[in-house]
Amino acid sequence: MKPRYERPGVPGGTTFTCFTRRDKAFGFAWHFHQEYELTLITVGSGTRYVGTSVEGYLPGDLVLLGPELPHTYASGERSEAAVTQFRHDFLGAGFFDLPQFAAIRSMLNESARGLYFGGARQELRAEIASLPRLAPAVQTVRLLGVLQCLAADGVASPITGAGYAAAPSSAVRDRVDVVCRYLQEAHTEPVVLDEVAALVHMAPTSFSRFFRRAIGCTLTDYVNQLRVETACRLLTTTALPVTEVAARSGYRNLANFNRRFRELKAMQPSQYRAAHQVQPVKPAGLR
Structure with a gap:
């Protein structure tokens, strides 16, 4: 991992x-x-x-x-x-x-x-x-x-945020990397703090402090980066409606999706799709 x-x-x-x-x-x-x-x-x-x-x-x-x-x-x-x-x-x-x-x-x-x-x-x-x-x-x-x-x-x-620096020890880096690898695979599903903390054998409160100190952002911020990037890929490579893009990216609430997307991309999802002139491919089964 x-x-x-x-x-x-x-x-x-x-x-x-x-x-x-x-x-x-x-x-x-x-x-x-x-x-x-x-x-x-x-x-x-x-x-x-x-x-x-x-x-x-x-x-x-x-x-x-x-x-x-x-x-x-x-x-x-x-x-x-x-x-x-x-x-x-x-x-x-x-x-x-x-x-x-x-x-x-x-x-x-x-x-x-x-x-x-x-x-x-x-x-x-x-x-x-x-x-x-x-x-x-x-x-x-x-x-x-x-x-x-x-x-x-x-x-x-x-590329990385101002708060990021290479982990000072292999133990710290290994913990962060276990979590990042897990989130890369699981970010489109609900992410539960307790479950993520358990991956590295830490209490949730201690893990939250550790994660922010180690990489310069909160667990929620990092998960939003993963989800919004997944949304960007869906917006530019499929014809899925924005509501479906939000759901497939891990957002159960459209208003929250739109807010997080604007924070990271400085535009609405529909504007992002229009700005990236990639011919969409309609997914199989979508009518």
């Missing part, structure tokens, strides 16, 4: 790994590793989980994740991503301490919360997508250039 620790392999002839990930679908595989990870989605859409953040992604989604930040991508369709993983010293110990790389050093520090580059230029995204196809020496030079461009453009925004 806890996130899997990964140790990415490094090909011979280089000091970092750069590859294209292709799958019929990205399955939920909660994990973390000691490497920074730069990921560009090139094909497919789904949900991105980083720390306590739950957000949808589309082709062009570009993020930089710091070491030991739990994350995963989940989709129900063919997906592809250009992924680069590297350690802080992949260019040598102290390399990023040099004064000319101050901007990159600052960006790497900020990536502890994850960074989303929504305004990155299309040319830069194309450069990142091409990295896996290059020879190691050229890859290294291009990657350094990409990092400098991302740091200099100033288009990054943090």
Whole structure:
């Protein structure tokens, strides 16, 4: 139930790994590793989980994740991503301490919360997508250039909330990850505090304090993130009425659904559907 620790392999002839990930679908595989990870989605859409953040992604989604930040991508369709993983010293110990790389050093520090580059230029995204196809020496030079461009453009925004920080101990992190994995699967059903607290052998009151202190938001806030993201996916990929979207997302009260949706997306569900010009597919059995 806890996130899997990964140790990415490094090909011979280089000091970092750069590859294209292709799958019929990205399955939920909660994990973390000691490497920074730069990921560009090139094909497919789904949900991105980083720390306590739950957000949808589309082709062009570009993020930089710091070491030991739990994350995963989940989709129900063919997906592809250009992924680069590297350690802080992949260019040598102290390399990023040099004064000319101050901007990159600052960006790497900020990536502890994850960074989303929504305004990155299309040319830069194309450069990142091409990295896996290059020879190691050229890859290294291009990657350094990409990092400098991302740091200099100033288009990054943090992914996780201001209250989030990597858990200070493996015991704390394991508890949080047990709960997050459970909620990813169960959030469309009623979520009972006592039952969630029991997963990590804590009293409900103690668990509530623990959860907020560990990840920077309440259990209710996190569940609402999961439910609203599920609603967003249904709104843009089906023709279900909003009332049915609310029910399938875990909301038994339409007014509460509309209120929570506005809080997180700054618009009504119907406005969100209209703003995302995805041709809806009517679910089987719906007339």
